[in-house]
Amino acid sequence: MNRKMMLLQLALAGSVFAQTLAVPERAPAIGPNHKLACAAGTRQIGGPKSDLGAYACLKSTVDHLRIFHGPMISFDDGGHVVAVGQMEEGSRSGTWKYFDASGVQTGATDFRQGDYHGRRVEFLPNGKLKFEENWVMGKRQGPQKKFDAAGLLTITEYRDDRPVTK
């Protein structure tokens, strides 16, 4: 069987290309008594040095489960912000941003009901894009971009989380 992958290797000026796609942010400054915008029916719990290792908005369900609903900020053992995102009825939702201990953004991922859904990027230590993926309900779909250290871009077409072959 002759199988070929729809793979394009484009020797692009990776640095310029990457900068047009995304720019890493700095982690937000979170004080010791930070107040989340928790919705009615939820209450804020946790903190940078708590057992939870996060600020979150907690609610109880009708079947007595305790779930998170609302904004969430998680911390590493040193109290540094490592993730900022949103919970919706117990599942990660919307865009989550990730940071290293020095406050540099390492990536961002779009979620829907806990699954990857939308754009997912990671950054190299120099702030340039490492990869940019497209997900639909937990599966990679369409072109997936990956940059090597020299800025060489590889685009691989995915369908249902597998590289496309023909």
Place this chain on the structure above:
Amino acid sequence: MTRNYRGLWLSAAASIAFAMMGCGEMTGSDAGGAVGSACTSDTSCASGNACHPVLKTCAKTCTGGTDCPSNEKTCQKINNSAASFCTCSTDALCAATTAGNICNTAIGQCTSKCTVSSCPIPLTCELDAGQCRSSGTDAGVDAGVDAGVGDAGVACNLANPQPDVCGYANACFGNSTCDSLYDSSVAGSACANMTAAVAASRFTPWSASSTGPMIYANTELNNETAGCSAGTDVPFTVTLYAYAGPNFTFPTNITAWPGFFYFTSTGMRIDIPGNLVGNVSFPYANFAVSNAGKNVEVTLTLCAPAGTTALTAGFAFSGGKAYCADLTR
């Protein structure tokens, strides 16, 4: 602490199917059975060669390490083959001979990193690692019952990062052989959590085209007392072990992991990486990523009402097989 492996239920079925199918024999030879020529059995190959069980081409046999080159210095059987072959063991030794080469573990040979079309059927290329992996079917040897590199009986090492040589959707089990992971979402199984979740469309059962991470084992902390609030609930603390699917690497931050869920007895689905998981204590430090992002483990505590002595919990990654943990005190 006891590590529990699932999948033995399918082991017997796979073995029976393999025995019934038997192996085809080809009496003729292709290019005289020289190294690299196609084969279906050892009789297809010239003297001193045998049919490589994965490549399905003739390869040189060996009787000991002295027959083998320095980069493939281990003389051993592959997938229960009758003959032994020189096999590699580390990427470093392979790269020392040819820069960029890796030890292709499914084949046992030093090769360049695979491309999407370079792996022998039915293996597929995991592009990041450059390794040929099983893709969920073994081309009908046992009608797809066993998704392994070979069939039941393939030797593997429990101490290695899973799935070791067993391929995606499989793992190395207690008898050091590969077998399919048991999918407890199958209707009629013992895990009501997953059948309820499937019935409520909160979990899609794994299929041969699925690519999600696989939970393959768990350990249970016995008779712990801490972990639940209020001091009345009974804690059940479990550590889950999982490996990534093809072409995926786990992020270092658990809140960046792909969909990873706890399923209650009623089939309710709760996203573990960003949650308390019901009445659960889930300190964010209780996870680990290893093997360059290919393996993870996570510890969490489920809290049940006072007096509970046994608890069944359902877990799964999106696109992976369901996993049920039977926890006791």
